[in-house]
Amino acid sequence: MDRTDDSLIALRRILRATELYERDLASAAGVTPAKLRVMQIVHMKGGWTTPKALATQMGVSQATITGLVDKLAKDGMVHRAQSETDRRQVNVMLTDDGKTALDRAPDALQQRFVREFERLEDWEQAQLLSSLERVAAMLDARDIDASPVLTVGAIEKDTHGHKDPRSKI
Amino acid sequence: MDRTDDSLIALRRILRATELYERDLASAAGVTPAKLRVMQIVHMKGGWTTPKALATQMGVSQATITGLVDKLAKDGMVHRAQSETDRRQVNVMLTDDGKTALDRAPDALQQRFVREFERLEDWEQAQLLSSLERVAAMLDARDIDASPVLTVGAIEKDTHGHKDPRSKI
DNA sequence: TTGTTTCCTTTGGTTGATTAACTAACCGAA
């Protein structure tokens, strides 16, 4: 019985599946994964956002965002426009082509997860959620720092105070 | 209470933690993630293996492995030796320096998971394992030969029918 | 006004990946 190894294997399968889906998704939309991520975030933010916000959310430097937006602009997926309120800022907006491309890339992984998840019994959903949050806490150093000793009772509250507004899969 | 959303968020945190960890490794001790992965696999295989096996396991092309092994050899972490049984083959072996470096650059993320996991009660381990395997099955129906090395980079034994082996989230 | 900070781009890299073309070695069948 090697539960630790089996758990690691399961975890890795989850990561691997996500990776593969991300790639399929991107090729369905005709862009690379990183560019698709930019477009998804722009869409999620209501159609426009700034390079700064993109860099923060994606966890990369602004220089990287400049490069990605350059390519997306050349592909006609987004366009830049100077902010009227702060002329240092640039607004990155989806073009109609960009929106069309996004539509062609439905989030298959998320859809599949949601479909399967909602088919589960109530108690199964609760257990899965609790387990996932626990694993997330185990891997996410910020939570470890915040509460170094995890107890069963701590599971419920350990996502509160999580500032980082991250996207779903 | 939206369990589906919360589960997706937890999943995303798991992916995110892995992603960030891999990047952090790059800045630590000069060991880049891809090179470390090569060394881990060589170690796992008992101290030596071939470029072909590395390419298959990591899901990248042989040319990529050549490049990585080149750099590792230049760094003095591995060395090449022609196989005696098949002179087309090259054996990639860890040097003493390589072994030392592996010890010094442990897989912090995996270690953290293992440490936390093994601190859990027996029934908690069982529940976590069952949940992880369930999620893995939900996301990935394929049968992947996964080894217990927790990295985003793929380890896939059977890449047949997989035309485009890329990596990196 | 002047100095500082913020937002973004430019420049000049590195890493990790690809494909295509090539060499060398093995292997099976005529």
Place this chain on the structure above:
DNA sequence: TTCGGTTAGTTAATCAACCAAAGGAAACAA
């Protein structure tokens, strides 16, 4: 035994995605 096909690995050219450092320009604070 030698020819043709397959396999293993390297080389070369290229690309995507990242970064750090060094700006420019606008906003802000003193």
